[in-house]
Amino acid sequence: MTGRRILTCAEDAPGADMHAFIADLYPLCRSITGNGLRETLRRIQTHIPLTIHEVPSGTRVFDWTVPREWNIRDAWVKNSKGEKVIDFGASNLHVVNYSVPVHMKVSLPELREHLFTIPEFPDWIPYRTTYYHESWGFCLSHNSLSSLRDEEHEVCIDATIEEGHLSYGEYFLRGISDEEILISCHTCHPSLCNDNLSGVALATFLAKYLRTLSGLRYSYRFLFMPGTIGAITWLCLNEPHIERIRHGLVVACVGDPGAFTYKKSRRGNADIDRAATHVLAHSGRKHKIVDFSPYGYDERQFCSPGFDLPVGSLTRTPYNCFPQYHTSADDLDLVRPEALGDSFAVYLSLLEVLEENGTYVNTRPKCEPNLGSRGLYGLTGGTTGEKERLSLLWVLNQSDGTRSLLDIAERSDLDFRLISASADALASKGLLAERKPERTEIALASAGNTDGNANPAPCKNCEVLD
Amino acid sequence: MTGRRILTCAEDAPGADMHAFIADLYPLCRSITGNGLRETLRRIQTHIPLTIHEVPSGTRVFDWTVPREWNIRDAWVKNSKGEKVIDFGASNLHVVNYSVPVHMKVSLPELREHLFTIPEFPDWIPYRTTYYHESWGFCLSHNSLSSLRDEEHEVCIDATIEEGHLSYGEYFLRGISDEEILISCHTCHPSLCNDNLSGVALATFLAKYLRTLSGLRYSYRFLFMPGTIGAITWLCLNEPHIERIRHGLVVACVGDPGAFTYKKSRRGNADIDRAATHVLAHSGRKHKIVDFSPYGYDERQFCSPGFDLPVGSLTRTPYNCFPQYHTSADDLDLVRPEALGDSFAVYLSLLEVLEENGTYVNTRPKCEPNLGSRGLYGLTGGTTGEKERLSLLWVLNQSDGTRSLLDIAERSDLDFRLISASADALASKGLLAERKPERTEIALASAGNTDGNANPAPCKNCEVLD
């Protein structure tokens, strides 16, 4: 048990560094394939030794096919005077993501069929995609639309859609056990910050922090993938090893100043669901716990009935619930260093529960053991407070081998950390023994954590770029 | 699956026809046996091919004995001038039902021991019975009682209680499966409309409508029986076939304008209970769901512990909860065509859930299938709305062979019709396969619905009148 309490809610949570990293990634034009995505993964490599996988277009992944690769160099709409009235150079949101190449002259009415705005927020540019339907279009502010004149415009989208690859990043941090905690985020959105550069930054800095620790019980797998098709691709290529995933979190929208929302896994009562509920309830932070629904981010794939993984999603203001969602207003001002740092801290608290949770057996189960004679009524150094004493008694009373520390924290309504500290104290006196899970945890020989290969056997369906 | 969606909430629900039928039956003096009951069943035969069973007096049915048959021709009380101060001809409620014959002169004090009124509602005549206790009596308005003079009265009840039969009606509508849905109502009340001519009319018109349909999955059994003794008799005579009943409803009090009440079966979580709860919750109508209790109508017998059938009761204002209950004020004004039609529609909606409910297996359970490539994001013809898309995802996500469409409707809080339509759409694309129940459903050879014999073998304890 010692060696585990390694995660502490870092007081100097790296909120400012995360925000700077978001600012670095912001200008790139990401999509579900292509160089913007690839460059994003390369920049993550400046923080953690990420493996970049490249899966060829046309690869069958379950019911889907890896699409051709989209790359864009430039795009614009010029008026009759040759002035750029819409310019990709000003914002990559101006082009409907995955637009086919086009270069022609069109009348305003024809052009308008390819233009998208948000009348309710006339200054904002919407974010639109056309991944699986060949089309092209431009997004612009409603005010800009109003200023277009009824004349012929020249339209140019200098893009390619060609055979290529789908890129995703994977970082595997080996712990004592080969059981894994999955941390997944989507990396396909262009210049949008909360959704989901905030998630990319949090996953990166979480990985960066965890690899400084030694003695992690779980192995950790961080995935940086385009939404939907990326998760489907990864699940398809890694299906044989899926069963190692014991807990998982989909990270998104963790930079805005709103309250937390934890969305449960499909199972609804997985340890990750209960741990998140407990941590948020005892965190003193405003939050909501919502039931699973088959919409949102990649929990949709992880929680599909053929996998049914214990993967939830911990966000601040969730998907589609802030007005800036999928608009140019989801920018560097919406995400804040202090919110990012706070999210980082809550993620760590949650991982701490998972790391520390265990099931114990009271070695003196008949009546209470004599705690005073063992100095356990002085747990906190001075006089043991009432809560500390109660916590010791709860752990002893409930530890019959069927209840985990998290079960005990829930039943006693005491903070998991107090319960866990009590278990440590009792175990140090021989009053508790850990109950080994039935499944043999494969203890890996290497001491400390290592940056392992993401897959035991090389994946034949993708190329790996280091 | 196609061929099932046959029940639609008929826009022209037959409320007016039902009310007219109630008016036709209203004057008959029904009881638990006798010609009034028999004539009622014959008039139901003008709508549906009802089988009338006649069970001889003295037949042992479980703990009970079929009683002798009661028939009444006339009854009155005359004052000293020979004027009828109480007259069966004016209302059959005036005679305590099952009164023994009597003809004599009595003083007012003697007479008053046989008179029943409702002081709180001085204009109303109460409804009273004396089935299992030999006695006689008259019911009258409290105002009429006040006007009786202290003189000798002549009393006459021209009735017979003799060996005869208990009559009940049964209509069996054969569906594809031999699993049955039971619809039961009591037919023993004299001139009372909501309790229970409304139930008789609803059951009749439901049967009449269902037999116009083809492709019903369930077989339907409609029972028109005197309360308690009728249900006990039917259960006793049909015990070997009881297990075919998969769902059941006791119909009563469906004509008043009050809110709906669904009373659960003894099981409390039978499909009928859950379906009724779902349909009412999504109907937009005011309603209450109440737990089972062993009082009320014939659910008492169907839910006795030796049968424990999944039979609930769907009423508007329930038993004993409207002031007119068991009085002459439960008349043709209390029941209204629009309330009858509305009840008819809700019953159909509920049957539709039972007909359409099924358990499916997602044939592509690993990750989401590609719905766009199959045109399923255009389910409703135009742009698929958010609810429609969510419904498709819920059905796919939950269909692991353990959850029925009703389960999915409950968990998603989406209307069963939307869930069911989504399942149809997904099945039509091969994305869902129906999970056959373990029990073999005996598919009957005949195409379409047929009016089958109610009992596979002729019942030896009753005579059948066609």
Added chain:
Amino acid sequence: MTGRRILTCAEDAPGADMHAFIADLYPLCRSITGNGLRETLRRIQTHIPLTIHEVPSGTRVFDWTVPREWNIRDAWVKNSKGEKVIDFGASNLHVVNYSVPVHMKVSLPELREHLFTIPEFPDWIPYRTTYYHESWGFCLSHNSLSSLRDEEHEVCIDATIEEGHLSYGEYFLRGISDEEILISCHTCHPSLCNDNLSGVALATFLAKYLRTLSGLRYSYRFLFMPGTIGAITWLCLNEPHIERIRHGLVVACVGDPGAFTYKKSRRGNADIDRAATHVLAHSGRKHKIVDFSPYGYDERQFCSPGFDLPVGSLTRTPYNCFPQYHTSADDLDLVRPEALGDSFAVYLSLLEVLEENGTYVNTRPKCEPNLGSRGLYGLTGGTTGEKERLSLLWVLNQSDGTRSLLDIAERSDLDFRLISASADALASKGLLAERKPERTEIALASAGNTDGNANPAPCKNCEVLD
């Protein structure tokens, strides 16, 4: 079943006698061992034939050791004039319980390190102990402390701590079955009334009353023991027979005028928990039901995971929730005859549920039996009320051999007494048969109740004084 309904909520509950008994015991200086405890047990013997067990100091009992015996003759603090400024003779609370002997002169600052007061209640003397830590001290009112002068004081505690015995009392009342109901109270507190002379008095008078009855179904075991170490000792010495305990109650704080609190057993849904919840809910008395926690009285030991006995605790104002708790203000005025009598009545009601509870099988489970023909609609002598009729129907409907009368009372929300009376009436007509539990209840040959030996075999670890 007849012969059981022997417990009636005695109208002349012995509140005054209980209060007088408390007054008799009040002056004795009890502790977890010693003559004050022993004399208390002897005075209980004036009411019931209690067996007094004496367990030698040094006996190992699970993780503990029976301590040496503490006896005190006198104690005081004298000022420089030789005046007793603190006098054990005035209140035995003045001496910290289990203080080591001391006789010396000390300065006021030295003395103050051994003095304890309650500044918030300056007139009250606190109650303190030092069982497992060799020390000495005095308790006094804060006002008295203020009046001490800064001078040398002579301190004397004329006590002994020597090899001896731990004393506890046990009374076993044999019923028809050898299954037991445990009633336990702690007897180690000196001049404190609610905590716990009220519990001692209630247990004594409950035993005294029950032994006047015949036909008790359960055997009853009453334990009068010092807290914690007494319960641990008893459990250790009686471990082989623990499994006979079917229900148990820890009695304490039953004399104050506050509302009742029932604290559930560790199991949370044991019959004792459900019976107490039902009885209090239907008692019309203010009350609270609280979940188990591993703190409080000897339920801590009975509910330790190695035993996990179905033992709850029924108090009025619970442990540590009244300001007088563990102070001299927990005196003869705090406990009141009418509160004691009322507690006695509630305990009897609860025992009645346990005695009367049983599981029955409806012998006519198919449809309702004909109650009218058996005169059962006249259960109460006159016209059966609606509740009585409903109760009969509930018992018949639910008695399928899987539901106890308590289950039925809970589901129907009818008072257990009514349910139980209905079961009696139905059984008397042959409509119900008792379902024997799978475990064979050993019916003891003796007629009526006998005061049996507490242990089938003599306990080798203790001496017994009669």
